[in-house]
Amino acid sequence: MRFKKANLMYYVFSFMGGLLILFILLPLARSILAQSPAILIEEAGDKGVQEAIFNSIFLAAVTATIAALFGVPLAYILARVRFFGKSLIESIVDLPLAIPHTVAGILLLFVFGRYGMVGALFERFFSLRFVGTRLGIVVAMLFVSLPFMVNSAREGFESVDVRMEQVARTLGATPSEVFRRVSLPLAIRGVLTGWVLTWARAISEFGAVIILAYYPMTAPVKVYDVYSQLDLKHSSAVSVLLLVFCLAGFVIFRLLAYGGMGMGNKK
Amino acid sequence: MIEIENLDIDLEEFKLRDINLSINKGEVFVILGPSGAGKTVLLETIAGFFPPKNGSIILDGNFANDLPPEKRNIGFIYQDYVLFPHLTVKDNILFGVRYRNIDGIEKKFEEIVKIFNIENILHRKPCTLSGGEQQRVSLARALIMEPRLLLFDEPLSSLDKKVRENLREELRIILKRMNQTSLFVTHDQTEALVIADRIAIMRDGKIIQVGKPDEIFNSPVNEFVADFVGVETVLEGKVISRIDGLVVADVNGFKIEALADVPVGEKILMAIRPENVTVSISKEKKRSSARNNFNARVKKLTPLGAVVKVIFDCGFPLIALVTKQSAEDLGLKKGREVLISFKATAVHVIKQ
Numbered sequence: 214m215r216f217k218k219a220n221l222m223y224y225v226f227s228f229m230g231g232l233l234i235l236f237i238l239l240p241l242a243r244s245i246l247a248q249s250p251a252i253l254i255e256e257a258g259d260k261g262v263q264e265a266i267f268n269s270i271f272l273a274a275v276t277a278t279i280a281a282l283f284g285v286p287l288a289y290i291l292a293r294v295r296f297f298g299k300s301l302i303e304s305i306v307d308l309p310l311a312i313p314h315t316v317a318g319i320l321l322l323f324v325f326g327r328y329g330m331v332g333a334l335f336e337r338f339f340s341l342r343f344v345g346t347r348l349g350i351v352v353a354m355l356f357v358s359l360p361f362m363v364n365s366a367r368e369g370f371e372s373v374d375v376r377m378e379q380v381a382r383t384l385g386a387t388p389s390e391v392f393r394r395v396s397l398p399l400a401i402r403g404v405l406t407g408w409v410l411t412w413a414r415a416i417s418e419f420g421a422v423i424i425l426a427y428y429p430m431t432a433p434v435k436v437y438d439v440y441s442q443l444d445l446k447h448s449s450a451v452s453v454l455l456l457v458f459c460l461a462g463f464v465i466f467r468l469l470a471y472g473g474m475g476m477g478n479k480k
Numbered sequence: 481m482i483e484i485e486n487l488d489i490d491l492e493e494f495k496l497r498d499i500n501l502s503i504n505k506g507e508v509f510v511i512l513g514p515s516g517a518g519k520t521v522l523l524e525t526i527a528g529f530f531p532p533k534n535g536s537i538i539l540d541g542n543f544a545n546d547l548p549p550e551k552r553n554i555g556f557i558y559q560d561y562v563l564f565p566h567l568t569v570k571d572n573i574l575f576g577v578r579y580r581n582i583d584g585i586e587k588k589f590e591e592i593v594k595i596f597n598i599e600n601i602l603h604r605k606p607c608t609l610s611g612g613e614q615q616r617v618s619l620a621r622a623l624i625m626e627p628r629l630l631l632f633d634e635p636l637s638s639l640d641k642k643v644r645e646n647l648r649e650e651l652r653i654i655l656k657r658m659n660q661t662s663l664f665v666t667h668d669q670t671e672a673l674v675i676a677d678r679i680a681i682m683r684d685g686k687i688i689q690v691g692k693p694d695e696i697f698n699s700p701v702n703e704f705v706a707d708f709v710g711v712e713t714v715l716e717g718k719v720i721s722r723i724d725g726l727v728v729a730d731v732n733g734f735k736i737e738a739l740a741d742v743p744v745g746e747k748i749l750m751a752i753r754p755e756n757v758t759v760s761i762s763k764e765k766k767r768s769s770a771r772n773n774f775n776a777r778v779k780k781l782t783p784l785g786a787v788v789k790v791i792f793d794c795g796f797p798l799i800a801l802v803t804k805q806s807a808e809d810l811g812l813k814k815g816r817e818v819l820i821s822f823k824a825t826a827v828h829v830i831k832q
Contacts, residue, residue: 374562376558376562377562377564379524379527379529379549379556380556380558380562381564381575381576382528382529382548382549382550383527383549383550383552383554383555383556383622383627384550384555384575384576384579384621384622384625385550385553385576385578385579385580385625386550386575386576386579387548387550390579394575395564398566399564399565399566
């Protein structure tokens with residue numbers, strides 16, 4: 214509904230919500246306005262900073278894509294099939310949300326470290342290492358962000374009327390054709406939203422990444438690195454640079470997925 | 481030919497037991513029953529969405545219990561049409577054609593588009609269509625596949641009254657013209673009457689009676705069927721003359737006049753709502769605008785609160801509703817002879 218009749222409750226709720234929005238925007242605005250242009254330009258020209266920002270954005274995109282590749286099938290199963298132990302599987306998917314990120318990093322180290330099960334296997338057969346590599350960054354990002362992909366895609370599939378799929382079957386489509394021509398196109402917003410959330414979450418990951426791979430640096434690690442090596446001014450400049458890229462990406466995807474940021478969905 | 485033999489279905493709260501049906505090629509078969517009878521579950525089982533617990537589904541002589549829906553060639557029309565919202569009307573209709581070899585598909589497409597009068601909406605998305613338009617598109621999408629059986633799950637109940645009444649007669653004409661074998665479920669007696677070649681009455685997961693519409697309406701096997709098909713009189717007759725839209729039909733040697741455009745010699749069903757029947761005690765055929773006047777004898781009286789349902793025998797069965805007051809004033813009791821009359825405009829003619 215839209216605001217029409219003045220009602221005290223709506224004013225109170227709007228005021229409280231407004232405070233929350235301000236809480237998000239104020240630090241953003243403050244840090245952008247506080248920048249000294251000279252330092253901003255200096256940091257923007259820094260090779261290490263550029264590389265860190267590229268790492269963050271690119272590796273997060275790789276992470277989100279891997280999450281989609283494996284998460285979409287799982288999401289479809291969870292949305293469509295009733296089976297024993299389903300709620301256990303759903304809880305497991307949500308588990309990374311409940312694990313502190315440094316702890317997640319330590320856990321991953323046990324499996325993906327040089328002597329971990331998977332880590333040793335990859336080193337032996339593919340000569341690939343996870344610790345201190347981009348691969349490790351992706352693993353850390355994936356672990357903490359995949360719940361967003363699975364849950365969002367599942368909600369997308371759940372919103373598709375089962376009868377839509379049934380009708381497609383009666384028209385001769387096999388289950389995989391139904392998925393390709395009906396379920397996926399109709400759930401695409403859920404999948405895209407999942408991709409964006411996963412991507413955004415992956416960019417922001419610090420704890421798990423820094424344990425698996427301090428180098429090559431991602432932007433959040435670089436912010437921390439500059440903060441501890443230099444000062445707040447320089448690290449906030451790096452922050453703002455990363456922020457600009459993140460916001461731009463976020464806005465582009467919202468436009469693609471929802472076609473705008475205007476009135477929102479009417480309910 | 482579709483045969484359902486001794487079918488048992490268990491699905492959540494629905495238990496269907498010992499369902500036996502056989503639907504002939506080109507026949508429009510209606511399952512009529514109150515909601516909760518399990519009608520939709522039966523359709524979904526025939527379509528192949530759920531496996532039956534026992535019994536067999538035989539399609540054109542082949543055992544089909546294990547066949548997946550996409551191999552059955554059975555169409556499904558839902559109450560709310562379930563068009564694909566991301567596809568245009570045209571793409572909706574052509575959704576399935578790539579999966580089946582259909583002779584002369586382009587000609588067939590044009591033909592179907594013409595039948596349903598949807599040339600102008602082919603490039604629109606379903607969300608921009610009215611209920612009636614969506615209904616026609618969903619029919620076109622199903623019929624272009626030349627299904628061996630078309631299932632209808634209360635396809636008219638979400639339309640408003642006027643559209644519904646037009647569409648149901650149109651629907652029967654189209655199904656008969658295309659010789660489309662159909663199974664139709666509804667809870668609406670009139671709808672069943674207008675559309676069906678044969679009707680099965682279903683209640684609590686069981687088939688109670690199967691028969692032609694006039695058999696079901698005039699010889700219900702038990703109280704439930706009698707109650708459920710309600711109080712409408714349904715007569716089968718043959719048109720013996722036609723003048724200016726007024727036809728005279730012969731029913732057991734009695735002549736009934738009705739408004740219809742049906743050629744002489746055709747068989748018709750005539751439905752007369754009980755509130756349109758007038759009862760008087762005068763033996764003289766009184767002068768009024770009612771074209772149909774018959775001497776009748778009271779066969780049975782059933783009090784229904786403020787009104788009384790009276791079944792008359794006037795050479796054919798006829799049901800009337802009168803107020804309790806009138807029934808007393810007229811001294812209606814079993815065996816009493818009265819005069820009953822109804823207008824030609826009160827006779828709803830259904831072409832066979």
